[in-house]
Amino acid sequence: MTNIAYSDHMGSLTEVLGRLHGAKAASLETRTEVTSAVCNQFNSGTFSPAETKIAAEILDILSYDIEAKVRKIISSKLAANPNVPKSLALRLANDVLEVALPVLEFSFVLSDDDITQIIRSTAEVARAQAIARRKPLSYRLVDELLKRKERLVVQTILENKDAYISPRSAEKILLDFRHSEDVLQIMVDRGNLHLELVERMIMMVSDKIRMQLVNEYKLSPEVVALMIEQGHDEALLGTLKTKSSGEADALVHTLHGQRKLNYNLVLRGLCKGDLEFFATGMGCLAGIPKSNVVKLIHDKNYMGFQALYKAANLPEHLYEASRLILQLTIQEREDTGGTISDCTHRIMRKIISSGYENTVPHMKYLLSLIGSSGNPATLH
Numbered sequence: 001m002t003n004i005a006y007s008d009h010m011g012s013l014t015e016v017l018g019r020l021h022g023a024k025a026a027s028l029e030t031r032t033e034v035t036s037a038v039c040n041q042f043n044s045g046t047f048s049p050a051e052t053k054i055a056a057e058i059l060d061i062l063s064y065d066i067e068a069k070v071r072k073i074i075s076s077k078l079a080a081n082p083n084v085p086k087s088l089a090l091r092l093a094n095d096v097l098e099v100a101l102p103v104l105e106f107s108f109v110l111s112d113d114d115i116t117q118i119i120r121s122t123a124e125v126a127r128a129q130a131i132a133r134r135k136p137l138s139y140r141l142v143d144e145l146l147k148r149k150e151r152l153v154v155q156t157i158l159e160n161k162d163a164y165i166s167p168r169s170a171e172k173i174l175l176d177f178r179h180s181e182d183v184l185q186i187m188v189d190r191g192n193l194h195l196e197l198v199e200r201m202i203m204m205v206s207d208k209i210r211m212q213l214v215n216e217y218k219l220s221p222e223v224v225a226l227m228i229e230q231g232h233d234e235a236l237l238g239t240l241k242t243k244s245s246g247e248a249d250a251l252v253h254t255l256h257g258q259r260k261l262n263y264n265l266v267l268r269g270l271c272k273g274d275l276e277f278f279a280t281g282m283g284c285l286a287g288i289p290k291s292n293v294v295k296l297i298h299d300k301n302y303m304g305f306q307a308l309y310k311a312a313n314l315p316e317h318l319y320e321a322s323r324l325i326l327q328l329t330i331q332e333r334e335d336t337g338g339t340i341s342d343c344t345h346r347i348m349r350k351i352i353s354s355g356y357e358n359t360v361p362h363m364k365y366l367l368s369l370i371g372s373s374g375n376p377a378t379l380h
């Protein structure tokens with residue numbers, strides 16, 4: 001029964017098929033030998049179309065074998081064969097783990113739609129890792145795998161040089177695993193990071209990884225220092241959002257007393273749409289009560305804001321850009337009542353779509369204070 005390598009393939013295959021249909025008591029050893037022999041012959045490409053059809057039927061029967069050992073032979077030997085019937089590949093891909101892994105990693109009979117359904121239907125990390133090792137691994141499958149937020153799967157994707165990782169997916173990895181040093185290290189080792197991502201990573205990685213980024217992307221010490229400062233400012237503004245109004249005001253006054261409240265931080269608060277922080281900060285810098293500041297920044301003629309700006313000793317060359325952002329922010333908050341984040345994104349889009357970044361002096365600098373969320377490249 002196991003010798004099918006005759007010159008008359010059709011006869012031997014027909015005999016094997018008949019015996020499989022009738023010989024329920026065939027031993028495991030016999031079934032594994034038959035499976036291996038048919039798979040080897042199937043891979044050789046010497047079957048005629050009629051023989052291929054019979055061989056596929058034999059393999060289909062064997063793929064239901066009660067013993068995983070038999071099914072695993074088919075999976076391991078035929079995983080990369082493009083002529084395997086799709087129904088057979090799907091059955092094996094959804095089998096127990098030891099049978100499924102080779103097909104999940106190597107079979108391209110399965111479409112992205114097929115693989116997506118498997119990703120969504122399994123909780124097994126090993127199964128997802130096998131998919132993450134596919135070469136190539138499409139943008140779509142990368143995005144689907146990233147939804148699981150599993151560290152081992154993400155590491156496998158990053159280690160796969162044939163995985164297509166879009167800038168958006170890279171941003172998601174950084175956001176989801178910003179506290180995972182090992183993931184960030186693999187990400188840096190992979191290379192080819194877009195500059196915006198490098199800038200964001202500079203603010204949150206260890207000194208070792210930061211130095212690697214500096215060397216690989218040839219960043220100047222001045223640029224790195226500015227990125228780190230921006231990162232600290234972002235963290236501070238984020239902390240202020242979690243405080244009550246009174247607590248936030250007290251913290252701003254403390255920063256001012258420690259000489260850590262500078263115009264960059266105050267203007268970044270404005271650019272982020274945080275009018276509460278902006279008013280408190282401007283009051284500290286100008287030496288006037290916050291209640292007076294609120295009146296001045298809402299002056300419809302902006303004469304009050306101009307006087308406040310001068311009293312706070314903010315850079316004269318940034319006045320026009322600051323005034324425009326203040327105007328848009330107040331309008332947006334009053335018109336929509338949306339969250340600070342939503343308003344900020346709409347304001348940035350309005351600035352860019354109206355061309356203010358090119359027509360208002362130094363507007364690009366203020367946009368840069370917002371960080372990557374306000375970068376024109378990301379606002380589409």
